[in-house]
Amino acid sequence: MRLPIWIRQHLAALRALLVMTVILGILYPVAIWVVAFLPGLHHDAEGSMVKTADGRVAGSGIIGQAFTDSGGDPLKQYVQSRPSDAGDGYDPTATAAGNLGPESIVDTLPDPSLVAAGKEDENARTSLLTDVCTRSKAVGAIEGVDGSRPFCTPGGVGAVLALIGPRDAAGHVTHPTEVVSLNEECGVVNTPFVAAYQGVVVQCAKYGTDYADGEVVPVRGTAPAHPEVPADAVTASGSGLDPHISPAYARLQAPRVAKARGVPEQRVLLAIKDNEDGRVLGFLGEPRVNVLKLNIELDRKYPFRG
Template identity: 30%
Template sequence: MKELRPAIMTLILFTVICGGIYPALVTGIARAVFPKQANGSLIAGKNGAELGSALIGQPFSAPQYFWPRPSATADFGYNPMASGGSNAGPTTPDYLKTVGDRVRALRDTGVAGPIPADLVQASASGLDPHITLAAAKLQIPRVARARGLGEETVAELLARAAEERQLGFLGEPRVNVLMLNLALDRLGSLPG
């Protein structure tokens, strides 16, 4: 019994410190130093309603919007709680069928020529908020047609929304799909 009591007291003490005090302290510091990031990098609309996060992909499928990278969690609506890749290999029949279906869907919208991989293959997390500039440029004609805008106008908007490589050399130039689509919506209403 004399060994059990110190063990129980140590368990309680470390539970309070590691499970309560430390997380509260770190969360408080994060909210003070990086308030936007600590709260999920949420983007609010005109009326204050949350439109999404700049860090998590959003589902867009209407022709007047740029489409994001496919999500392995699409059955769950780009749900971060279901984050993860499919673990399917590049020669798996189901994977090849899925990619083939995505290519056909893009071809049905009038896309010709090579299709960037990020428009038909999900990322490892399944929640990427970005697509490459090549993937976005491929969608300009469809988006411009659906919105009744000139392709030059949409291309200019894309150029303004483009993000450079991280640290100048990591990754590819890219664009955040949610931010780009919100900028499109700010241009005005659709024809019709």
């Protein structure tokens, strides 16, 4: 007796489900599990854990971490990682990028009444430019170098003006009647980063004032074209979990780390060289330094006496 077509279709679907369950739900996972135990792969499969000299697990060699104190300040004896936008910083459960691009140059200023009350304005946002400027100034102060960058104010925010006035056919303001430093809020700064622009006195930005009619103009300033603070010291990676920094950023930190540990700077530079990886396959990417492995080597060879 031939079964009805709808029963045959359901039986075929059931057989396909069982076959795919066996293949994809049992055989494939088992095969991957077995492959993970092959020599050369097992370490990566276990999370690439890195241990200290006394056998403690210090972290993963493929996931970055911060080297800061309980207040979030950098520990002077350690080489610092790059910034992270993953959660509160290097949170593997919240891996993410800042998703801000080159056009992110104007801040959303905080409500001064909330700031005065010691509260945080949840609507306030800093632009990518201000993030870069703030970080560069901070790194410069920590490492004792010039932290200035093009298009940044000396105070560490984006140097951006709004020109208000009549416009030409191309939409540019020809003769500004008012000029505002958009990222310098009144009450926070007393004097804008530039006193005048095209003969017009520059004003600080007032919270709640709409400057949308103004032409936004970034001001380059006098900072060197090639800042002393490298780009990876002021920008987060796409995942927020990058365990590496550039050799240039590692070398920038060498004098501070050497002084904190009481050793010659050359020894820290040699440790940096020991932990430097070249380009993948010899031509992909850039040379890089694993921060965790470098700090473990520094702890092992030159313990911090505090």
